[in-house]
Amino acid sequence: MFFMKCAKKKHLNKTYTTLNMKFTCLMLFALFLSLPCPAQVKTENAPIVKDTAYEAIYNKYKAMYIKQQESESHKKYIALHKAFVDKMHADETIKFEKGYSRLQYIKANLANTGFKSYEEAEKEWEVCTAANAADINENRPAKNYMIKILMANPQKNAEIIQQVMIDVAYEKRQKDGN
Numbered sequence: 001m002f003f004m005k006c007a008k009k010k011h012l013n014k015t016y017t018t019l020n021m022k023f024t025c026l027m028l029f030a031l032f033l034s035l036p037c038p039a040q041v042k043t044e045n046a047p048i049v050k051d052t053a054y055e056a057i058y059n060k061y062k063a064m065y066i067k068q069q070e071s072e073s074h075k076k077y078i079a080l081h082k083a084f085v086d087k088m089h090a091d092e093t094i095k096f097e098k099g100y101s102r103l104q105y106i107k108a109n110l111a112n113t114g115f116k117s118y119e120e121a122e123k124e125w126e127v128c129t130a131a132n133a134a135d136i137n138e139n140r141p142a143k144n145y146m147i148k149i150l151m152a153n154p155q156k157n158a159e160i161i162q163q164v165m166i167d168v169a170y171e172k173r174q175k176d177g178n
Helices: 004-032 038-045 052-070 072-088 102-108 118-138 141-151 154-176
Strands: none
Touching: 052 072, 052 141, 052 154, 072 141, 102 118, 102 141, 118 141, 141 154
């Protein structure tokens, strides 16, 4: 009997110690994850230095981006896509992620859209995707350059691309008198 009591006590102590160690390790792991990485702290707060390399990338991409924006294939795609989205009458908060397409939305909400039938929506979507393919094909150098610079330095060059888009939109509004 005494031996059984000691065995149970040892087993309980061993179980308690194992649980205590697991809990301690989990807490240390959580603490470790909550600490900021020094490399992240430096890069997140560091301003972009506009050196000659920055200006070279900015100017080259800006010229390509303007050329893309002014191309007929891009204008056609933008107009078709806007018309399609307008006919959807979708709430702006809906996000079309993988597995839930615009056509699925239209099928589920046909009565609330501007499409007369699902087949009409399919045909217009095919025209829109063909226009997108033509836009991508005609403006492939800009797309390829964007991918190339993003691969080289994702954070810095993403900010350059974003700045180009902002600047071009601003310059267009100024030119149009808006």
